[in-house]
Amino acid sequence: MPGPLAGGAEVTDQPGAAVRPTPEWREQWTLFQDSERFLFEEWIAPVNLEDLRGRTVLEAGCGGGQHTAMMAEVAKSVTAVADLASMDLGEQFDAVVCVGVIHHTDDPDRTFENLYRHLRPGGLIVIWTYSAEGNALVRHGVEPVRKLLLRRLTRPALVWVSRAITAAMYPVVHTVYRLAFLRSLPYYEYFGNFRRLSYARNVLNVFDKLNAPQTVFTTAAKCREWMSEERFEPGSISIRPYKGVSYSLSGVKQGE
Known part of the structure; x- marks a missing residue:
């Protein structure tokens, strides 16, 4: 199973998933460790870790590996990748989890489309992002x-x-x-x-x-655009404000 290495680098079985963390992130992951489980669980709600049990999970934006370790307790496998917009893993996953990363990418729309592309029909996506509203x-x-x-x-x-x-x-x-x-x-x-x-x-x-080299704050309208009913099963879509400064998004991809 792929797993984290110290300093933010990640092991992956997948070709094309080379990790290229920028110096800013590499140093941040080395200097600071994030082990607050309750915070991660609140960010991904209404999804919980048990919802990932037995699934193949793509963690898009792996950081120092702490969240990877939490999901690895229940998931079938966790593939953790740092380079989101250009990754091409050649497979789809049961769940794609992207916590606190999409808003730091150069092009969040392109990143979202790539996350969606790596999610199998019927698969679960979970995103936590800074909000434009309240910030x-x-x-x-x-x-x-x-x-x-x-x-x-x-x-x-x-x-x-x-x-x-x-x-x-x-x-x-x-x-x-x-x-x-x-x-x-x-x-x-x-x-x-x-x-x-x-x-x-x-x-x-x-x-x-x-x-952060850049931060793109996500609007409520952008969340609705990403989590559209054309992409995700209507009853599964959740767009939830968190503490007035961020959004937790989740949904199940429409079948094909």
Whole structure:
């Protein structure tokens, strides 16, 4: 069975599935480990890990391999690939899972079409992606600063900035963002998760946003376009907002 190697590289049985992680991602996977099972399970809901039992799974965007290991507990096999848009594995899978990656690809539409192409009829797709809705502050505030200034920083400097930003957020998140009458504040739901996670995992979240070569925020309209009834069985389609800053998508591919 294909499996993860340290540092983000993945073993695969499939020809044409060469892993070519960029330096940004390779260093991120080496510096940070993501082992929060509950977070992964919430991202893929209403699908759960048991839904993958006995299936052949393509993990599209394998990261450091932590999610691969979780799915490998139940799946028949897991093929983990880092290069999504250009992969051509020559086979289709019972399930395709893409968590937190499609929004960082150069062309999310092309990536989605390639994921769909690798899913067999009757197979299950699961995608988690940053949303355009609810992310105005990041899109119009953080992103311009990142592109203008932060991309020039060395990786150690960016890690330091991520740690400093995370530490500065704690007093506000644990005081102001606990007040129920301020639920209309941006990222109120999201910061509920912030309080559940370790400092190290919160640093990873900040670093991920600052380190990414590009981020394309997915609109609700784009989610509906991807998860159309022409592609997926109507009763299976789920487009679920998560914490006001992302979407969880899932559906069963129409038979042919």
